[in-house]
Each structure stands twice: as structure tokens, then as C-alpha cells.
Amino acid sequence: MDRGLPTRLHDLGTLPGGVAARSAPAVSSCGDASHDARNGETVSVSIAPTVSLANGAAAPVIALGTWPMMGSEATELIGRALELGYRHLDTAEEYGNEEAVGEAVRASGLPREEVFVTTKFNARWHGYDLAQQAFEASAARLGVDYVDLLMIHWPNPWLDSYGAAWKGLIKLRDDGKVRAVGTSNFKPAHIDRLLAETGVAPELNQIQLDPTLARLETRAYHEAHGIVTGSWSPLGRGGAFLGEKNITDLAEKYGKSPGQIVLRWHLDLGLVIIPRSTNPDRLAQNIDLFDFSLTDDEVASITALDQGENVARDSDTEGH
Numbered sequence: 204m205d206r207g208l209p210t211r212l213h214d215l216g217t218l219p220g221g222v223a224a225r226s227a228p229a230v231s232s233c234g235d236a237s238h239d240a241r242n243g244e245t246v247s248v249s250i251a252p253t254v255s256l257a258n259g260a261a262a263p264v265i266a267l268g269t270w271p272m273m274g275s276e277a278t279e280l281i282g283r284a285l286e287l288g289y290r291h292l293d294t295a296e297e298y299g300n301e302e303a304v305g306e307a308v309r310a311s312g313l314p315r316e317e318v319f320v321t322t323k324f325n326a327r328w329h330g331y332d333l334a335q336q337a338f339e340a341s342a343a344r345l346g347v348d349y350v351d352l353l354m355i356h357w358p359n360p361w362l363d364s365y366g367a368a369w370k371g372l373i374k375l376r377d378d379g380k381v382r383a384v385g386t387s388n389f390k391p392a393h394i395d396r397l398l399a400e401t402g403v404a405p406e407l408n409q410i411q412l413d414p415t416l417a418r419l420e421t422r423a424y425h426e427a428h429g430i431v432t433g434s435w436s437p438l439g440r441g442g443a444f445l446g447e448k449n450i451t452d453l454a455e456k457y458g459k460s461p462g463q464i465v466l467r468w469h470l471d472l473g474l475v476i477i478p479r480s481t482n483p484d485r486l487a488q489n490i491d492l493f494d495f496s497l498t499d500d501e502v503a504s505i506t507a508l509d510q511g512e513n514v515a516r517d518s519d520t521e522g523h
């Protein structure tokens with residue numbers, strides 16, 4: 204069947220654009236769960252596999268969404284997530300929580316290289332030198348020497364300057380200050396312009412994506428250009444689709460929650476997911492996705508909920 208992209212999690216060697224997956228150091232293999240005793244407590248740890256981005260950085264396929272968590276509450280919850288096995292954190296200048304994210308990484312005791320940190324910068328940094336200043340500001344707030352993945356948060360095309368910001372990002376990667384460069388909320392037309400100006404595609408484009416907004420055309424474009432797709436609001440912020448009969452039936456079949464079925468749908472499409480939860484049970488559920496997978500027909504039945512690209516927020520008219 205054609206699901207838009209032929210990728211499955213257990214075929215990680217064929218992720219979008221032909222990028223190969225590999226296990227990060229000290230990471231259990233795909234699907235394994237182990238137990239880790241910390242603070243006298245036994246915690247079930249499930250570590251996600253990684254996808255190799257175009258320049259070789261290995262990004263865990265589950266990122267913890269950190270918006271709109273703030274301050275010590277964010278640090279505590281992110282710490283709990285790291286105990287559960289999350290190894291990819293998604294933050295942004297806009298979220299106002301980079302300090303809390305950095306504090307959680309340090310408090311975890313995990314080596315810096317075991318936690319993949321994604322952040323993003325706002326419109327005020329859309330320029331070649333400005334993008335480099337944006338990195339310095341984010342790195343200072345995070346308390347890190349390098350960022351794993353730095354993104355332009357929104358294209359803000361009316362400024363006509365995302366191309367200059369992109370050149371600044373490429374310089375940061377060349378200088379070893381960021382491991383990977385990406386975009387968020389970029390449409391194919393925006394990426395066409397990056398390619399025309401630099402010949403360099405984003406390694407990952409993070410876009411709004413859920414079963415009702417399956418982004419078939421955008422994902423096909425990404426695949427054609429070796430771009431990994433990241434799904435923000437992968438659960439549609441607790442969307443009504445979680446109550447759809449085909450999803451609740453699959454939840455019963457696999458002994459999982461509807462949210463886990465939807466997250467597994469993203470993974471079976473080869474996407475990097477960015478779920479967010481402040482609920483301890485759902486935080487654990489959202490990384491416990493590797494002891495089952497959906498059949499092709501089951502994936503297709505969820506993709507059939509798609510309402511088309513027009514449901515997405517329009518990055519030609521909004522952004523920050």
C-alpha cells in the first residue's frame with residue numbers, strides 16, 4: 204500500500220531521504236526496555252531509537268515537547284522524563300524555558316552527549332550575523348557549548364530574510380557550534396528558496412502534523428529532499444480524533460491508549476514526534492511505544508482521517 208512514505212520504524216535504515224538510522228552510544232536497541240534504579244526508585248526505562256540526520260547527527264525519534272512548561276516545574280518534569288528514557292528535548296527561545304531545560308539536563312547527571320537538545324530562534328534573528336548571535340544567546344541560556352539541532356522557528360516570509368538566517372545556521376554547523384540545522388513551519392516553497400540560495404536543505408523540518416493533518420504533500424517533498432519530518436502537536440493537543448472508533452479499536456487490540464496508537468502511527472510513518480504531557484502516566488505512555496507496531500492497513504485507516512494541508516496554521520501569514 205502507499206501511505207505517502209514507505210518507512211516503518213523497524214526499517215529505520217530507510218528513513219526519509221534515505222538517511223540511515225543508528226543507535227546512539229549507551230542506548231538500548233529499538234524496542235528494548237530496561238530497568239534503572241535511581242533515587243532508590245525502580246523506573247521502567249524505554250529509550251527511543253535514533254534517526255541519522257543528513258550531516259550525521261543522531262536524533263532520537265521521540266522528543267519531549269517542553270512548551271508551555273516553565274521554571275522549576277519544567278525542570279522537575281523534564282528530569283522525570285529523562286529518568287523514563289527521553290533523550291531528546293524540544294525547546295525554543297519563544298518558550299522562555301531554555302534555562303529550565305539546561306538545568307534539567309545538568310541535574311540528571313547524564314553526559315551532555317547523551318541528551319539531544321533542539322532549540323529554535325525567533326524572527327528578530329533573521330540575518331547571517333544575527334543567527335549566530337541567536338545561537339550564542341540560546342547556548343548561554345541552556346548552559347551548553349553546542350546545540351544538537353538549531354532551527355529557524357517560523358519563516359516570517361514578509362521579512363524576506365530567512366535565507367540570510369539559513370546561511371548563518373550553515374556557518375554555525377561548519378564551526379561545530381550546532382550539530383544539525385533545521386527549520387520549523389517551512390512550506391516546500393520556503394525550502395525551495397533555501398535550496399536555490401545555498402544548495403543546502405534543512406536536516407529536519409518540524410511541522411504541525413497529526414492524523415487529521417497528515418501532510419502527505421509536504422512529507423513527499425521532504426522525502427524527495429532527504430529532510431526528516433518532525434511532528435509538533437502530534438496528539439492534536441488531545442484532539443477529538445483520539446475518540447475515533449478505528450483508533451479506540453486499535454487501542455483495545457494492542458492494549459495501549461488511543462494516544463499511544465496515534466504516536467505509533469507517526470513512528471510507523473518514519474516521523475520524529477514531539478509529544479508533551481504534564482501527567483506522569485501519559486509522560487511514561489508516550490515513550491512506551493516499542494513493543495508493538497501497526498500494520499500497513501492500520502496505518503492507512505488512521506491516515507484516512509486526514510483533512511488536507513489547509514487545516515494547518517499558515518506560516519505565510521503567521522509566525523514569530
Ligand SMILES: NC(=O)c1ccc[n+]([C@@H]2O[C@H](COP(=O)([O-])OP(=O)(O)OC[C@H]3O[C@@H](n4cnc5c(N)ncnc54)[C@H](OP(=O)(O)O)[C@@H]3O)[C@@H](O)[C@H]2O)c1
Nearest residue numbers: 268269270435436437438439440441462478479480481482
Ligand atoms: N515548532 C512549532 O512551531 C511548535 C508549535 C507548537 C508546539 N511545538 C512543540 O510540540 C510540543 C507538543 O505540542 P503540543 O503541546 O501543542 O501538543 P500535543 O503534544 O499534541 O498535545 C499535548 C496535550 O495532549 C495531552 N496528552 C499528552 N499525552 C497524551 C496521551 N498519551 N493521550 C491523550 N492525551 C495526551 C496533554 O495533556 P496532559 O499534559 O494532561 O497529559 C496535552 O493537553 C510542544 O510542547 C512544543 O515543544 C512546536
